[in-house]
Amino acid sequence: MDWFTAPGYWLGRLVFQRALAGVYVFAFVGAALQFRALIGAHGMLPVPRYVRYVPFRHAPSLFQLRYSDGLFAGCAWAGAALSAALVLGAGDLVPLGAAMGMWAVLWLLYLSIVNVGQTWYSFGWESLLLEVGFLAVFLGNARAGPPVLVLWLLRWVLFRVEFGAGLIKMRGDACWRRLTCLYYHHETQPMPGPLSWFFHHLPKPLHRVECAANHVTQLAVPVLLFTPQPVASYAAGIMVATQLWLVFSGNFAWLNWITITVALSAVDFTGLAGPPPAAASRGAPVWYVVLVCAVTVLVLVLSRHPVANMISRRQVMNRSFDSLHLVNTYGAFGTVGRIRDEVVVEGTSDRVPLENGDWREYGFKGKPGELRRMPRQFAPYHLRLDWLMWFAALSPGYARDWFGPFVERLLAGDRDTLRLLRHNPFPDAPPRFVRARLYRYRFTTWRELRETGAWWHRRPLREYMPPTRLAGAADSEPE
Incomplete structure (x- = not known):
């Protein structure tokens, strides 16, 4: 044959x-x-x-x-x-x-x-x-x-x-x-x-x-x-x-x-x-x-x-x-975005979640966050949470099913969830509140990179998710 x-x-x-x-x-x-x-x-x-x-x-x-x-x-x-x-x-x-x-x-x-x-x-x-x-x-x-x-x-x-x-x-x-x-x-x-x-x-x-x-x-x-x-x-x-x-x-x-x-x-x-x-x-x-x-x-x-x-x-x-x-x-990028928005997730241990309180930012492995951190190479490894966070920034509808459970696990200090992150700002005990804010990101210019060492520039846009805590947590805490 x-x-x-x-x-x-x-x-x-x-x-x-x-x-x-x-x-x-x-x-x-x-x-x-x-x-x-x-x-x-x-x-x-x-x-x-x-x-x-x-x-x-x-x-x-x-x-x-x-x-x-x-x-x-x-x-x-x-x-x-x-x-x-x-x-x-x-x-x-x-x-x-x-x-x-x-x-x-x-x-x-x-x-x-x-x-x-x-x-x-x-x-x-x-x-x-x-x-x-x-x-x-x-x-x-x-x-x-x-x-x-x-x-x-x-x-x-x-x-x-x-x-x-x-x-x-x-x-x-x-x-x-x-x-x-x-x-x-x-x-x-x-x-x-x-x-x-x-x-x-x-x-x-x-x-x-x-x-x-x-x-x-x-x-x-x-x-x-x-x-x-x-x-x-x-x-x-x-x-x-x-x-x-x-x-x-x-x-x-x-x-x-x-x-x-x-x-x-x-x-x-x-x-x-x-x-x-x-x-x-x-x-x-x-x-x-x-x-x-x-x-x-x-x-x-x-x-x-x-x-x-x-x-x-x-x-x-x-x-x-x-x-x-x-x-x-198959297909990819039938539409190309002109701007980049990012969801920044923060937590605080303050009893009252004030706007200017002690909010600490969670760091992701691949998605942009810290301004001075140069983007890393991860492919062909697939960081699934980081990819879905990009979609979440495009529209909350893309994150409707999983973003709430994600926040709940941060509030509970879930170890498996925290392993998906690069940086946990609450290593000793989980935060009382978690919130999410939307920022507009852009790459810095050559001049900005030389002067500041930052790869990204960002400015706040609006609240993505208000301060949230676990249900019943307030009743369980001592005065």
């Missing part, structure tokens, strides 16, 4: 699988370290409460059958360990069926997490990891040649990621058509990185070049993925370079890294790899051929909804059309 495999892509498959397993490591470790405060049994949006109201068919998950924090932690750490083993090449040391089983377990475990993760797992890169992870199950291992159909399906994913993002920009904010969006984006993006300040201060003509290059990369280059080599490799290389530019300019969890991973699957490494191993040139088992063909038909059938969405004038971003996240639609 020479038509079924492409032995020359054996090195490309190896690179793709190792990189994808690395992304899985970050996803599972992040879940293990953050879930208790976010979705644990006593978290802000507890899984047990969620699964009581959402049926299995709408959110298939192992945790629909049984949930405990210990079980969740075990699944997350098991996923991290299995991912690390695949990074080290464990999938090539076992029979083909066993390797497929290992990738299937990863996909099932992460699907179980995403489908009960609620708001905390509503990002497009969750679905992207699941879609790509599902295809990885059928990509085989060193004991069989890379199946051509799956390689084409991976290019189909990459095309939708890039082309969908390009369309949503052209249909969305007018600044993309005017080539001015990057006048603002580096400053207003969800979580700036250590170089974002410098990117923001690039000359405006260069920002316009950035915008134009983005349109070319997302609207023209993806079509070249379906052309013969070496053109397809050049197209993938351009996408990799563009994604690395985004890696340096901001923190987008693993979105850029998984896009790079999928792009690498389209690169022809034949010139570097030499002849394929003998095992990769052998014919594929009949059951494997049948299974891959069936999956290909399934993906093509499920693609009708994403395609209809892409060509629609009412295109939406980051939507799953099936509960297994098999084929999804």
